[in-house]
Amino acid sequence: METLYHQTNQLIQETSDLFIRLEKNPDSVDIEDAIQSRINAVNTNCEKLDIMVFKTPLNQRPMAKMRVDQLKYDNKHIQASLINAQNKRRRREQERTEREQLLSRRFGHDHTEITVDYMAQEQVSLQNSHRNVDEMIHTGSNILDTLRYNRETLKGAHRRLIDLANTLGLSNATISLIERRVAQDKYVLFGGMFVTLTVIGLVIIYLL
Missing domain, CATH: 1.20.5 (Single alpha-helices involved in coiled-coils or other helix-helix interfaces)
Structure with missing residues (x-):
């Protein structure tokens, strides 16, 4: 059991080292695959260690179980970190794709006219809104003057x-x-x- 425990602990350490490499090259799918491979190996070893725990003497069993549980906890934390890194990479890839599509898009004459018309309509709408606000302010001022006169x-x-x-x-x-x-x-x-x-x-x- 001790040999397998140390091997599993070594796998976790190697996985941590791979995360350092992944931070330097966050778009590397190969490093992600290597990390996932070690995570799977740790899971397999933990299953074997669970069986071995029940074969240890009763006085040593609580300590052995605690050590295995710590390995499981560390491995789950590593798995969560990998999923987070993969999600970030996918978002970056999607942003790059959308940016390239936007830059490669070419607008024709009709699209230009639509854009200009839309901008003109937006400008007219803003002017109308500005005028309405001025009218509301003027009306409010007149109401205040009327109230003062009535008072x-x-x-x-x-x-x-x-x-x-x-x-x-x-x-x-x-x-x-x-x-x-x-x-x-x-x-x-x-x-x-x-x-x-x-x-x-x-x-x-x-x-x-």
Whole structure:
């Protein structure tokens, strides 16, 4: 078991060294294949080591299992790193392909006209948007001015209402005084008429 363990550990070390080479040449598929080959070999050895663990004495079994589990963990980490490197390489290849296709594309007369028309429409759309924004700002400014004017108008109306209320209060008092004076004048008039008619009546009675 010790021999196979050391061989497997050596494979993991070799795989780590291959990653250093892959960093210097990230587009090398051959290095990726070599790494994957060693990962597969480590997996195979770990399966064999799992069987050997159950054949070790009970007092040595926990330590042996821990060592094998560490090999498995390191190998899974290496596999994840390889997948990440492969995905990056594929993205780079796709970006290069798309860039080459874009650079090699040749636009004809119709495509040029379509592009120009599209740019003209986009410019008109931007101008319309700019004009709409200006109109919105102008409308908002007018609304604010109207609100300020209405506020001043309401303040003036409020002051006039207060003055009118005060004036109406004085007028009501004056009208009340006038009404009382009229009532008093009526009593004086009616009393005077009664006295005058009584005197005339007495004069007629006694003189005739």
